Amino acid sequence: xGLKPAWEQRVIRLTREQDDGLxxxxxxxxxxxxELIREAVERYLTAELEADxxxxxxxxx
Amino acid sequence: xxxxxxxxxxxRLAAWAPRERWREVCRRAxxxxxxxxxxxxxxxxxxxxxxxxxxxxETAEACAFEDFITSGSGTKGRNVIDxxxxxxxxxEAIGGRDYLRxxxxxxxxxxxxxxxxxxxGLVLRDLIRGGAPLEVDERLGSEGLVRWDRxxxxxxxxxxxxxxxxxxLRFRPEAAEVVLRIFRRAPERAREELAAQESELTEEYxxxxxxxxxxxTIALDAGARIFTTIWLADALKQARAPAADSL
Numbered sequence: 001x002g003l004k005p006a007w008e009q010r011v012i013r014l015t016r017e018q019d020d021g022l023x024x025x026x027x028x029x030x031x032x033x034x035e036l037i038r039e040a041v042e043r044y045l046t047a048e049l050e051a052d053x054x055x056x057x058x059x060x061x
Numbered sequence: 062x063x064x065x066x067x068x069x070x071x072x073r074l075a076a077w078a079p080r081e082r083w084r085e086v087c088r089r090a091x092x093x094x095x096x097x098x099x100x101x102x103x104x105x106x107x108x109x110x111x112x113x114x115x116x117x118x119e120t121a122e123a124c125a126f127e128d129f130i131t132s133g134s135g136t137k138g139r140n141v142i143d144x145x146x147x148x149x150x151x152x153e154a155i156g157g158r159d160y161l162r163x164x165x166x167x168x169x170x171x172x173x174x175x176x177x178x179x180x181x182g183l184v185l186r187d188l189i190r191g192g193a194p195l196e197v198d199e200r201l202g203s204e205g206l207v208r209w210d211r212x213x214x215x216x217x218x219x220x221x222x223x224x225x226x227x228x229x230l231r232f233r234p235e236a237a238e239v240v241l242r243i244f245r246r247a248p249e250r251a252r253e254e255l256a257a258q259e260s261e262l263t264e265e266y267x268x269x270x271x272x273x274x275x276x277x278t279i280a281l282d283a284g285a286r287i288f289t290t291i292w293l294a295d296a297l298k299q300a301r302a303p304a305a306d307s308l
Binding site for chain 1 (some may be wrong): 247
């Protein structure tokens with residue numbers, strides 16, 4: 001049994017506490033709630049990182 | 062703090078992982094720490110290593126490797142350490158196994174050195190997650206760091222004692238600020254991302270997401286490459302303008 005990150009355990013707990021609406025939405029997208037959230041965070045982090053590196057490169061030139 | 066068997070366990074894991082089904086995951090995970098900077102600067106990893114120096118490059122590589130072995134990137138959230146311990150735990154000393162398990166549970170974060178206890182350890186404040194300062198048994202670090210230094214590191218808890226993992230990035234103040242800004246804004250921006258993409262979300266669902274995004278460990282779990290990329294970009298900046306920067 002793999003160890004899940006603490007935040008993912010919270011997602012699972014919270015999903016259990018909510019009504020079925022949460023699970024239905026995630027299932028409709030073929031994702032777990034944790035995946036939906038993690039993907040949104042990753043998209044933001046990637047965009048922010050790329051913007052910052054671009055700013056630095058432009059500053060250098 | 063020296064953990065008997067830790068170094069050997071890491072070496073054996075590093076030798077084992079690329080041979081097994083983790084090879085491709087490993088390659089992609091390591092590349093993720095370098096590709097944004099290399100693409101932005103129009104250079105290869107080799108050229109980057111040459112400009113910043115082998116020692117700096119290897120430090121970033123060690124962080125990237127720790128990110129690979131700690132993230133749950135396999136199916137069902139399993140990762141390479143879980144797999145390795147299932148198959149090879151018998152080869153490792155208790156200390157080695159404990160070290161790998163502690164590493165597996167760790168997250169990279171940005172810490173400020175609140176106090177240095179020479180020859181003994183450090184007191185660190187987590188600038189991203191907050192909370193009470195942490196006492197860390199770190200003799201070597203206590204000699205190289207000073208109060209107010211900011212480091213990207215993983216604090217491991219083994220048998221009730223805290224120590225740092227092997228890969229530690231020392232940040233200059235302005236680079237540390239960039240890291241902090243990105244992580245502080247992560248929950249709000251991720252919320253905007255989700256709202257824009259999932260327009261049919263119910264109010265209840267939005268509330269649940271808000272509650273979850275308040276947990277900064279989500280961003281830390283996904284964002285170890287933020288630390289290495291910003292640190293590498295700053296190292297490159299220093300390497301390219303050493304005279305101007307030291308003024």
